[in-house]
Amino acid sequence: MRSTHERGSIKSAPVSNLSDFTVHLHGLGDSLKDVQVFSRDKQxxxxxxxxxxxxxxxxxxxxxxxxxxxxxxxxxxxxxxxxx
CATH class of the missing domain: 2.10.25.10 (Laminin)
Structure with a gap:
């Protein structure tokens, strides 16, 4: 899984097909620099x-x-x- 926040949005896609992305949030502007993701199952x-x-x-x-x-x-x- 790869993720990015380019163009004011947060997207993710499987590494095997980066064009098959999902937009999780959009309209964030360009001030967002870091996103941390945690799995409840791994905590x-x-x-x-x-x-x-x-x-x-x-x-x-x-x-x-x-x-x-x-x-x-x-x-x-x-x-x-x-x-x-």
């Missing part, structure tokens, strides 16, 4: 934010080692889980 471990929102009352952000709670508006309380 090991569990995202703790997927379980009970990581114990957070609003937003749960996984930093790679543990969940970090955040608030859309306001700030995180001293308990580190709820919002003020």
């Amino acid at each position: 090991s471990g569990v995202n703790p934010c997927a379980l009970n929102n990581g114990g957070c009352s609003e937003l749960c952000l996984f930093n790679g080692t543990h969940p970090v709670c955040a608030c859309a508006h306001g700030k995180v309380s001293e308990d580190g889980k709820t919002c003020e």
